[in-house]
Each structure stands twice: as structure tokens, then as C-alpha cells.
Amino acid sequence: MVRFYILSILLGLTGVASAQAGGGLQQVQDFGPNSSGARMFVYKPNNLPEKPAIVVGIHYCSGTAQKYYNGSPYKGLADQKRFIVIYPESPYSGGCWDVSSKATLTRDGGANSNSIANMVKYTIKEFKADPSKVFVVGESSGGMMTNVLASTYPDLFAAAIVYSGVPAGCFFTNTVNGWNNSCSSGQVHATPERWAQWVFDAYPGYHGSRPRMQIYHGSADTTLASPNYMETIKQWSGVFGYDSSKPESQKANTPQSGYTTSTYGDHLIGVYAQNVGHGVPVHGVEDVKFFGL
Numbered sequence: 058m059v060r061f062y063i064l065s066i067l068l069g070l071t072g073v074a075s076a077q078a079g080g081g082l083q084q085v086q087d088f089g090p091n092s093s094g095a096r097m098f099v100y101k102p103n104n105l106p107e108k109p110a111i112v113v114g115i116h117y118c119s120g121t122a123q124k125y126y127n128g129s130p131y132k133g134l135a136d137q138k139r140f141i142v143i144y145p146e147s148p149y150s151g152g153c154w155d156v157s158s159k160a161t162l163t164r165d166g167g168a169n170s171n172s173i174a175n176m177v178k179y180t181i182k183e184f185k186a187d188p189s190k191v192f193v194v195g196e197s198s199g200g201m202m203t204n205v206l207a208s209t210y211p212d213l214f215a216a217a218i219v220y221s222g223v224p225a226g227c228f229f230t231n232t233v234n235g236w237n238n239s240c241s242s243g244q245v246h247a248t249p250e251r252w253a254q255w256v257f258d259a260y261p262g263y264h265g266s267r268p269r270m271q272i273y274h275g276s277a278d279t280t281l282a283s284p285n286y287m288e289t290i291k292q293w294s295g296v297f298g299y300d301s302s303k304p305e306s307q308k309a310n311t312p313q314s315g316y317t318t319s320t321y322g323d324h325l326i327g328v329y330a331q332n333v334g335h336g337v338p339v340h341g342v343e344d345v346k347f348f349g350l
């Protein structure tokens with residue numbers, strides 16, 4: 058036991074080498090340019106296949122990589138399905154992500170979104186992961202960051218799942234790690250075209266593929282108020298050319314009682330959870346299904 062403890066400490070200190078050894082959550086010190094100071098942690102199960110998939114799991118405000126590793130199902134799912142999990146960690150004291158600055162809403166802008174993209178690029182290279190199987194999921198502030206990453210790095214991600222977030226650009230304050238009250242209280246409304254513009258402006262001139270999106274939100278959310286659900290649906294409908302007012306199909310009580318799943322097109326699914334408050338519980342098994350893992 059004591060020996061195991063000492064070993065863990067030693068592994069923890071050797072950074073990259075320990076991450077390659079597998080087992081436990083490991084910090085990676087040198088993953089490339091990181092002017093925003095975000096930290097990188099990785100979980101790499103044993104017996105990874107050739108060219109493993111990557112899931113990036115992004116924590117909520119007051120979260121840490123360790124808390125998200127302990128409190129979300131992705132570690133266990135990684136053991137089962139054999140993929141790598143990257144757990145980025147916010148450098149700010151409140152533990153929220155910068156989703157409000159011009160820099161983070163811009164590809165290669167040097168802010169948090171840029172640091173996380175560099176973690177992904179490092180992992181693809183260092184662990185010979187499959188660049189076509191990179192996925193991102195996040196809760197609350199991490200959900201907002203998921204929308205920001207899908208906007209700034211559409212070429213990196215095959216699919217993204219947003220739990221209880223807001224549309225990319227909605228939190229804009231023109232300051233780093235700001236809090237936008239009008240957005241959080243659900244008072245920012247825009248057309249699908251205007252919302253889509255935030256996405257297009259994040260990576261101007263890009264015409265390649267974009268991640269499939271799944272958006273979860275609770276109807277009783279008072280932290281990031283529930284209108285943010287439809288605003289996010291409008292954003293991605295605008296991007297993909299879907300009709301946000303008319304889903305292609307709708308299933309009541311899916312994936313569980315009180316949740317309605319709406320499909321707007323092959324790149325956009327919304328899941329609205331009746332009477333669920335902030336932080337819709339993670340549906341890990343559904344998540345890996347959506348990712349195709």
C-alpha cells in the first residue's frame with residue numbers, strides 16, 4: 058500500500074512518461090503552446106487498441122480534472138471501450154472556463170480553447186490516437202466550452218455533447234473568464250443566422266466537416282436558464298441549415314422518463330429534460346453510443 062502510494066507520487070512527477078505507463082489520472086506538463094495556462098490531465102487505460110479514440114471531458118465551474126475524473130462515468134467507460142480521456146483543467150480560481158473573451162472564441166487565439174486543442178493534437182501524436190475519432194463532452198461551463206471548441210476547432214472533433222451549457226458567443230463579455238448575466242439568465246435571444254455567425258466567425262473561411270452535436274438541458278435550470286436550450290438548438294440549426302422550429306422526429310420519454318429527444322438532422326439532436334435543474338446528470342452510456350464507441 059505504502060509502496061503503491063510512493064509509486065503514484067513518483068509517476069505523478071514524471072509527467073509524460075507516467076501518462077504512457079497507464080493507470081490513474083496523470084498530469085501532462087509539456088503538451089505544446091499553452092499561453093492560457095490550462096492544465097492537462099489524461100487517463101489512458103491499459104490494453105489500448107491501435108489508434109485509440111479520444112474523449113475530452115470538460116469540467117463545470119469549481120471543478121477540477123480530478124473531480125471530473127472521479128465524478129463522471131468516463132473513466133469506467135474508457136476501461137470498457139478502451140479509449141483515452143483528456144481532462145483539461147481551468148487555470149482560473151473559480152474553476153470556470155474562459156468562454157467570454159474574443160481570444161477564446163477565435164481559433165488559435167491563445168486562450169483556453171487553444172490550449173485544449175493543443176492537448177488534443179499532442180495526444181493524437183504522442184499516443185498515436187485516431188484523429189477521426191476525437192470527441193468532446195462537458196457540463197455547465199464545460200458545456201459552454203464544448204460549444205466553443207466545436208466552433209473554433211470543427212476539424213478536430215467528430216462529435217460533441219453539451220450538458221447544460223449556452224451557445225458559443227452567448228457568454229461574450231470581451232473579458233477573460235467573464236460572467237455574462239443576460240446570457241446566464243436566458244435573456245439573450247437571436248436568430249439562427251446570428252447564432253451561426255458566432256460559429257463561422259470563430260474559424261473564418263472554414264468549409265470542412267463539423268462535429269455532430271447533442272444538446273442536453275433541463276427545463277428547471279436557473280443557473281444557465283432553460284431558454285439557452287433553444288438558443289443552442291438555433292445556433293447549430295443555423296450552422297447545418299436545419300429548421301430549429303421543426304425537428305425531423307421527436308421521441309418522448311427518451312432516454313428516460315420526462316426527457317424528450319428531438320432530432321433536427323443527422324448532425325443535431327436535442328434532449329430536453331422536464332423538471333431537471335442545472336447540471337443534467339451525465340448519461341455516459343448514451344454518450345459513448347452517440348460517439349459511436
Ligand SMILES: *[C@@H]1O[C@H](CO)[C@@H](O)[C@H](O)[C@H]1NC(C)=O
Nearest residue numbers: 086087088089091094095096
Ligand atoms: C500550462 O500551464 C500550466 C499552468 O501554468 C502549467 O502547469 C503547465 O505545465 C503548462 N503547460 C505547458 C505545456 O506549458
Ligand SMILES: *[C@@H]1O[C@H](CO)[C@@H](O)[C@H](O)[C@H]1NC(C)=O
Nearest residue numbers: 226227228229230237239245
Ligand atoms: C452578453 O452577451 C451578449 C451576446 O450573447 C452581448 O450582447 C452582451 O453585451 C453581453 N453582456 C455583457 C455584460 O458583456
